[in-house]
Amino acid sequence: MTTYPKTEALMRRGTEFLGCEAAILCGAMSWVSERNLVSAISNAGGFGVIACGAMTPDLLDAEIAATKALTDRPFGVNLITMHPDLFDLIAVCEKHAVTHVVLAGGIPPKGSVEAIKGGANPAKVICFAPTLALAKKLLRSGADALVIEGMEAGGHIGPVSTSVLAQEMLPELSQEHVVFVAGGIGRGQAIAGYLEMGAAGVQLGTRFACASESIAHPDFKKAFFRASARDAIASVQVDPRLPVIPVRALKNRGTEEFTVKQREIAGTLDRGEIAMAEAQLQVEHYWAGALRRAVIDGDVENGSLMAGQSVGMVKSEEPVADIIAQLMNECEEALTRRKA
Missing domain, CATH: 3.20.20.70 (Aldolase class I)
Incomplete structure (x- = not known):
C-alpha cells in the first residue's frame, strides 16, 4: 500500500x-x-x-x-x-x-x-x-x-x-x-x-x-462534467420571514422553480395556515424531491443539481x-x- x-x-x-x-x-x-x-x-x-x-x-x-x-x-x-x-x-x-x-x-x-x-x-x-x-x-x-x-x-x-x-x-x-x-x-x-x-x-x-x-444518473454526472465553477450558484431568499438556508446548485429551471416555491410557502405563512417550523420543513421536503428528480431520474432541467464551486474540477x-x-x-x- x-x-x-x-x-x-x-x-x-x-x-x-x-x-x-x-x-x-x-x-x-x-x-x-x-x-x-x-x-x-x-x-x-x-x-x-x-x-x-x-x-x-x-x-x-x-x-x-x-x-x-x-x-x-x-x-x-x-x-x-x-x-x-x-x-x-x-x-x-x-x-x-x-x-x-x-x-x-x-x-x-x-x-x-x-x-x-x-x-x-x-x-x-x-x-x-x-x-x-x-x-x-x-x-x-x-x-x-x-x-x-x-x-x-x-x-x-x-x-x-x-x-x-x-x-x-x-x-x-x-x-x-x-x-x-x-x-x-x-x-x-x-x-x-x-x-x-x-x-x-x-x-x-x-x-x-x-x-x-x-x-x-448518467445525465446528472454529464451536467457536472460540463459545468464550470461559475455555474454553481446560490439560491436567493425571497421572504426575510422565511429563514431559508441558501443552497448552491447548478443553474437550471429547477433553481427558478425554487423561487416560486418560496413564494407559495410564504403565502401560506401569511394566511396563518402553517407555522414557521412547518414552513422550513416544506422547504427541506422540496429539496429532497428536487434532488431525487435530478440524481435518480436524471431530470437535469427541473431537478436540483446541488454542486459546489469545485465542480469545474470534476x-x-x-x-x-x-x-x-x-x-x-x-x-x-x-x-x-x-x-x-
Missing part, C-alpha cells in the same frame, strides 16, 4: 478520531451518499457518511444494514436537526452501533447530543460550525469534532468563504479540538494548506458525486479509490515541495 508520511502525520488526529486511513470525509449528499458510495469510500480508506435527509427511521435502518453488508470499516450517518423523527433516527444509529453521527442543518435540539453519546452504543458527534462563537458553544455542548464549511460548498451553505473561516477558526480551535475543513476543495494541494493550518482532515462532496460507485467518472489516491498524492507532493 502507498504511504504518504507527511500527509499521514498531519492527518493523524483525524484518522484516529474517525478510525480510517485517510482523514477525508465524504459530504452527505441526499440520494448520492447511500450504501454504494459510502461503503466504497470507507473501503478505500476514507470515511463515508450516509445522508439520511428526509428518510424515515425504517428507511435509515435498511440503509445502514445494507452499508454494513458492503463494508466492515467505520462510516457515519448525517442527520438533519429539524427532522421530526430525529430521536428515532438516533435510536436507529445506536441499534447498529454507528460510530459517528453528523448533525447538520442547525443547532442540535436539546437532548440530541446526549442521546447520541449516552446510549448503549455511544457514538461520536460531529457538528457544523458556521461561526467561531457557535463552534465554541457546540464544543461546550458536547460535540466531539467540528466541520467548518465555507460558502463554496454544494447544498446548504453559509455566507463566509472556506479560506476566511479557516483563518478565523483553525488558530483558535485546532490545537485542542478535531476540526475538519470543507467547501470548494477539489485538489490535494488545498488539503495540504488546510492541514498545515491545523485542520485534522477535510470533507469533500462534489468531488465524489460522479465517482464510478455513485448511483447518480471532468470524468473515476473510481473512489483513484480519487482518494490522487488527493493524497497531490497533498503529499505539495507538502514535500514546501518542506524542501
Whole structure:
C-alpha cells in the first residue's frame, strides 16, 4: 500500500478520531451518499457518511444494514436537526452501533447530543460550525469534532468563504479540538494548506458525486462534467420571514422553480395556515424531491443539481479509490515541495 508520511502525520488526529486511513470525509449528499458510495469510500480508506435527509427511521435502518453488508470499516450517518423523527433516527444509529453521527442543518435540539453519546452504543458527534462563537458553544455542548464549511460548498451553505473561516477558526480551535475543513476543495494541494493550518482532515462532496460507485444518473454526472465553477450558484431568499438556508446548485429551471416555491410557502405563512417550523420543513421536503428528480431520474432541467464551486474540477467518472489516491498524492507532493 502507498504511504504518504507527511500527509499521514498531519492527518493523524483525524484518522484516529474517525478510525480510517485517510482523514477525508465524504459530504452527505441526499440520494448520492447511500450504501454504494459510502461503503466504497470507507473501503478505500476514507470515511463515508450516509445522508439520511428526509428518510424515515425504517428507511435509515435498511440503509445502514445494507452499508454494513458492503463494508466492515467505520462510516457515519448525517442527520438533519429539524427532522421530526430525529430521536428515532438516533435510536436507529445506536441499534447498529454507528460510530459517528453528523448533525447538520442547525443547532442540535436539546437532548440530541446526549442521546447520541449516552446510549448503549455511544457514538461520536460531529457538528457544523458556521461561526467561531457557535463552534465554541457546540464544543461546550458536547460535540466531539467540528466541520467548518465555507460558502463554496454544494447544498446548504453559509455566507463566509472556506479560506476566511479557516483563518478565523483553525488558530483558535485546532490545537485542542478535531476540526475538519470543507467547501470548494477539489485538489490535494488545498488539503495540504488546510492541514498545515491545523485542520485534522477535510470533507469533500462534489468531488465524489460522479465517482464510478455513485448511483447518480448518467445525465446528472454529464451536467457536472460540463459545468464550470461559475455555474454553481446560490439560491436567493425571497421572504426575510422565511429563514431559508441558501443552497448552491447548478443553474437550471429547477433553481427558478425554487423561487416560486418560496413564494407559495410564504403565502401560506401569511394566511396563518402553517407555522414557521412547518414552513422550513416544506422547504427541506422540496429539496429532497428536487434532488431525487435530478440524481435518480436524471431530470437535469427541473431537478436540483446541488454542486459546489469545485465542480469545474470534476471532468470524468473515476473510481473512489483513484480519487482518494490522487488527493493524497497531490497533498503529499505539495507538502514535500514546501518542506524542501
